[in-house]
Amino acid sequence: MKSLQRAWHRHSPQLFLGELLEKRWMEPIIPFTLTIAVFLAFAIMIPRYLTAGSLQELMRNFAEQGMVAVAMAFSVLSGGIDLSVGAVFAMSNFLALYLYLILGLPLPVTIVLVVLFGAAMGAINGGLIAYGKTRPFLTTLVVLIIVRAAYNKVTVAFTNELASIDSGSSTWDFMGSGRVLGIPFNMLVLILLAVGTHFFLTRIKPGVHIMAVGSSRKAARHAGVNVKRVLFSAYVMSGAIAALAGILYAARQSSSGTDTGVGWEINALAAVVLGGISLAGGRGTIARAVMGAAIIFMLTSGMVRLGISGNLTTAIIGIILLLAVGFNVKWVKNKGKVLQKVYVTPSWVDFEPPPSVERGSGTPFAENDRLKNAEAIALNMIEGPEDIILDRKDNLYTVNRNGSIIRFLAPDYTVREEFARIGGRPLGLAFDRDQNLLVCIAGMGxxxxxxxxxxxxVTDRTTRTRTRLKDDSRLYLADDLDVAPDGKIYFSEASTRYELTDWALDGFEGRGNGRLICHDPKTGTTRTVLKNLTFPNGICISHDGQSVLWASTWLCQINRFWIAGPKAGTSEILIDNLPGYCDNINRASDGKYWLAFVGLRTPVYDLAMRNPVFRTRMVKQIPPDEWLCPGINYGCVVKFDDNGVVTESLWDPGGLSHPTITSVREHKGYLYIGGLENNRIGRIRLQDADPTWEAHKSYWGRA
Incomplete structure (x- = not known):
């Protein structure tokens, strides 16, 4: 029974569900599901609905409505609304027919002039709204009334001419009824338009500015965005896209009636809302607008083909849209809460009783006072020195919580200077052969x-795990690193599911969310060497350069990955069942290794690790400041050899000076101590250590 429970918690379907809900494209799941449901329903109810001819006709009739919805989406995403898109569409339809078929202008000239007309209507809207500070609703409503009135006048005036037109142009006919690889031409234009505008809004600076202004005009202004110009451009693009739809409609219908485009602005607005685009602006995608338009179009055309009367059709569509919008709003509002409930998925971790740490117990882990009187360097001059390192001139480097690398100058370390400001949260440090200081930065690489x-x-990406739904190619939590004799950089990524602010949640899960990664500076390639590791933390190249030692914090293990020799490419556990949660590993002068304990195991927490259900309820039902956590108010450092034998430990009982120790470095007879939550760097003299030993010589000789 226990084996089944372990397997269930280790491979829980909740993992997939959590990563699925995390995807941004899950936000429009309601309109997407409704689109599929409506399509399948009509496919069942309407004979020959899925034939090639029927599908082509549906696409041909839908394309212009989809474009008008895209036009509306631009204005809504900018934080406004454009009620004139239907009228601009209708007038553009007339102008295309008039300029090309009546006046005989060349087709390219006609297309340019009509698109310029749409852009001009958008410029009027945008100019009044952005620079005249008028209300978008009233402004575009007035433009709608004026353009619609003008359209009705010119349509009546040119009734005879429009009735007798004949294109006589194969290009014009192809625009209206042609196909490319079986796809109607106007539908192909819609697809290209949707892809292009999506790329524009998400990758191109002017488009990104539209989204930024829609999200918060004040924040965008403070970020240096020209809000007025951005608003103006959004309405210009809205008008131009509506005009393009009018041109394609003219080519397809070759007619212009008084009812052309009537109510299309309402349908476009309904499509935008149904697709989940926020009317407040700044949230949504072009794909959502197209999905919303597709739902409305399929409902309307499907009801007609089923022979349902117009009034009943309108009522049914209204009820469906009302329910869909209600569900969609509820989903978007509560998606984050659902994700929080299911994302954390604890696994089953079995621990054996650890070696005793009691004072006088006789184990190498027995508590003592060897760190209690450590010298304090840089007291109150540093925040969170998670890792420390010294160069060939004895200068001391450490990381600071504000994203900078701080250097304290030898010999007394009283002079503090900012060596470099990188940003993010710097963590592990290492020097390469050329004395470049390499650093892991949470969230950056x-x-x-x-x-x-x-x-x-150096690198911010690695190979993606193709079997995972989540794209883990970006580095989330690069933690510690070291450099092999051939110059390759090995580093740990503690978790691919959680960032630094939520690192404790990875501990509550206790599963393999991390990986060991290798970057080769010679080729510039980065690849994942080991994956599914449980919070891999400290990294150290062995003294002989044959293997990488890495610490699994939550499993309290030291592991070895062979990178050279007959065992190259294989892994093994070097030390298991440590009494503390291990962090950084570094070389010692006697051929052994120093290991920092960031916290100590407790019987209660060990018991909780064997009970995933308890940890799940704890995370879901109890405030974070009341969660059960490992004992981190202890200061402890241990030393072990290449055979995995722990030989000694150094303690600061109660962690008065050095709690949460994350790093220890030996240098010329001294041991330097860093910690994630410390305001100092500790230093003690090692009585039996080589006073001339330094890490650079250990790695690179006297180079």
Missing amino acids: VYGVKPDRSVFK
């Missing part, structure tokens, strides 16, 4: 600082 203080990016 691996960066480097040259001796002249210039900052460069």
